[in-house]
Amino acid sequence: MNQIRVMIIHNFYQQPGGEDQVFRAEQAMLQEAGVEVIEHIAHNDELAQMGPLELAQVTLWNSEAYRQVRSLVATHKPHVVHVHNTFPLLSPAIYHAIKAEGVPIVQTLHNYRLLCLNATLQREGQECVLCVGKSIPWPGVLHSCYRNRAASSVLASMLVMHRLLRTWTDKIDRFIVLTDYENSVFVKGGLDSQKIRLKPNFVHPDPGAGDGQGGYALFVGRLSPEKGVDVLLEAWKGLDIPLKIAGDGPLGSVVAQAAQSMPQVEWLGRRPRQEIFELMQKAAFLVFPSVTYEGFPMTLAEAFATGLPVIGSNYGSMPQVIKENQNGLLFEVRNPADLAQKVQWLASQPHTLAEMRRQARREFETRYSAKQNLQMLLDIYKEAAGAGWPVQAP
Structure with a gap:
């Protein structure tokens, strides 16, 4: 079988969370299935070394990340690139770098960052969808939904800039959502429903069932x-x-x-x-x-x-x-x-x-389970790659 090559990209958070676990679990699952995996990561621990102006600049467009990712794609020539998180260090510039090399992109939507500045559709503990469907997320800036007014303004500028550049609509071939509910929210927010595929999270390796006899x-x-x-x-x-x-x-x-x-x-x-x-x-x-x-x-x-x-x-x-x-x-x-x-x-x-x-x-x-999830993931990769998918791959 022609070996599949996949590049996976993730910006890790300062506090470990579910997205980080999914990234590592999918990496292990693909490698165990014989897929060649090329990894590129950033970590938000680097934020401590940046001033506000530098952080604002890389959030909008990280030129160094663009160069690094484009060079990696050109060197390894993956069949598909799977992005998990770009915020804030990698920036959406990497989508343009990948597409400049003619490689298809799959993006997992782990949260609502494309529609909501704090990524949760919440404000002050209550439901808030004021920014969903708006070309400019000004309510999020008004209410300082991401950290403070300045940080919210930078994030809103990033979303507006890349909507104008059609980054989300033209550069990404398939979006992965985790539930039907997420699907409906993102379609309402303007994503193309034809590009969205459902693939829930999974657990790998299997920890096995317990007996539940602890009584707590x-x-x-x-x-x-x-x-x-x-x-x-x-x-x-x-x-x-x-x-x-x-x-x-x-x-x-x-x-x-x-x-x-x-x-x-x-x-x-x-x-x-x-x-x-x-x-x-x-x-x-x-x-x-x-x-x-x-x-x-x-x-x-x-x-x-x-x-x-x-x-x-x-x-x-x-x-x-x-x-x-x-x-x-x-x-x-x-x-x-x-x-x-x-x-x-x-x-x-x-x-x-x-x-x-x-x-x-x-x-x-x-x-x-990993068995169910692997096939779903490979099917999404195959759709995104089209004619570029290895002929004998599953």
Whole structure:
């Protein structure tokens, strides 16, 4: 078989997150399948060495990134380039560099950055879609949605500049979204529906299902307002079910205080991924109280891989991932009383919980395994490459 060559590109964040995990998981999956993978990355740790003017310049158009990427593409001649994140260091200039070498581009849309300055469709903890569909995202600048007014202005300028350059419409051959909900939002925001393909996140390697005999509920994630941490803690004030919280973030001190005053709550801090899997394998269920428009959180795919049902908020794309009374339960977003009721009910239904465990694992095996995901990804690459795809490739 003619070997497939794929270049993968990602701008890593300062705090590790789901996008970084997906990038590495797809890289490993492709390499294990015999695909030649060429990697190009940047890391936001470099931001500390930049002044405001330099950062603004590279956000709009990073000439050095353009030269580096174009040189790599010319040298390695990949069949397709798969971009995950360019913000802010790589900049959208790299799309122009890749296209200058005549190579097709696939872009995974992990968040809503193309439509929303803070990438979450949220403002002050509430839904906000004021910028969706606008050629100039001026509401995001007005409300300083990305850090502050100056940073918001730079980001808005980048989006406007590349809309005028038709970067998103002309340079990218296929977009990958993680859920049907995301698809509808991006189409409303102006992307060509004919270029969008659905491919959910996946877990690789398979951690295996657990027995769920730990007798505790589990929260895994960044301790920040958009993750619904306050909803979680408020709900647990009236519950005696053990809760383990794994993660760190701006609300770490709030969680620490809650753990001191509520004996049923234990804060574990940030834990290695393997330890997270072990916690999931022993937990009774995962609690996911997010109040933001999540794409497809890796935490959910990981939970299903370990056979762990999820009690999550009925918000955004979550009802498409968490199937009521099958692999979990849904509660009214921002409603701690409803969350507490669902937790109490599920904890008292061992037979229902056991069946949900089986269905959660089945969901992983049929939709979120590496085997399923590899074929979907290669099919998208093949579409983007067209006649340039190796004839004998799968």
